[in-house]
Amino acid sequence: DAGITQSPRHKVTETGTPVTLRCHQTENHRYMYWYRQDPGHGLRLIHYSYGVKDTDKGEVSDGYSVSRSKTEDFLLTLESATSSQTSVYFCAISEARGNSGNTIYFGEGSWLTVV
Amino acid sequence: DAKTTQPNSMESNEEEPVHLPCNHSTISGTDYIHWYRQLPSQGPEYVIHGLTSNVNNRMASLAIAEDRKSSTLILHRATLRDAAVYYCILIQGAQKLVFGQGTRLTINP
Numbered sequence: 365d366a367g368i369t370q371s372p373r374h375k376v377t378e379t380g381t382p383v384t385l386r387c388h389q390t391e392n393h394r395y396m397y398w399y400r401q402d403p404g405h406g407l408r409l410i411h412y413s414y415g416v417k418d419t420d421k422g423e424v425s426d427g428y429s430v431s432r433s434k435t436e437d438f439l440l441t442l443e444s445a446t447s448s449q450t451s452v453y454f455c456a457i458s459e460a461r462g463n464s465g466n467t468i469y470f471g472e473g474s475w476l477t478v479v
Numbered sequence: 480d481a482k483t484t485q486p487n488s489m490e491s492n493e494e495e496p497v498h499l500p501c502n503h504s505t506i507s508g509t510d511y512i513h514w515y516r517q518l519p520s521q522g523p524e525y526v527i528h529g530l531t532s533n534v535n536n537r538m539a540s541l542a543i544a545e546d547r548k549s550s551t552l553i554l555h556r557a558t559l560r561d562a563a564v565y566y567c568i569l570i571q572g573a574q575k576l577v578f579g580q581g582t583r584l585t586i587n588p
Binding site: 404412422470 | 513564579580
């Protein structure tokens with residue numbers, strides 16, 4: 365199993381409070397991703413990173429920010445949580461290997477409830 | 480981003496083969512075809528990938544059309560543990576990785 369740890373795994377927070385989810389990897393992979401998953405929507409990309417301090421927006425980035433100050437950590441922040449951000453959040457990592465494509469490894473997920 | 484199209488759901492019986500289709504008509508020459516599956520309450524996991532030739536591993540087989548505009552994931556003898564959502568995704572080096580909704584596979588005992 366790829367060394368990916370998400371924290372916290374479960375969190376209940378109140379509307380309007382800031383929340384930070386952490387993804388930590390021990391694989392030294394260059395690329396890291398944050399997805400959210402809601403019923404009927406599959407996996408939707410929030411933000412991704414292609415290196416330290418290099419990040420870009422995904423499909424559903426509004427209301428979220430990210431930071432990557434070290435290769436191993438990718439933080440997802442909800443500046444002011446809303447009920448629509450209640451979801452399961454998955455972190456993923458990959459390493460570019462041009463001759464075989466990336467294999468993506470996912471974390472176990474973080475269940476966030478905003479009340 | 481190259482997109483894929485999969486049926487929303489499929490159903491099969493235990494110990495029978497399952498063929499999960501994926502259409503990717505806008506695939507480029509350097510896109511790899513990857514399949515992942517997600518069991519309930521877990522993160523997705525890698526199943527198999529290929530470029531042009533058919534591929535086999537311990538979990539499944541991948542059949543790729545000659546024009547590469549479609550592919551089929553084959554589970555040779557489905558078990559109840561194969562019930563999951565299966566995602567087909569095109570990957571070309573490092574890029575923004577966008578998943579579709581996948582196919583929810585139900586296995587009947």
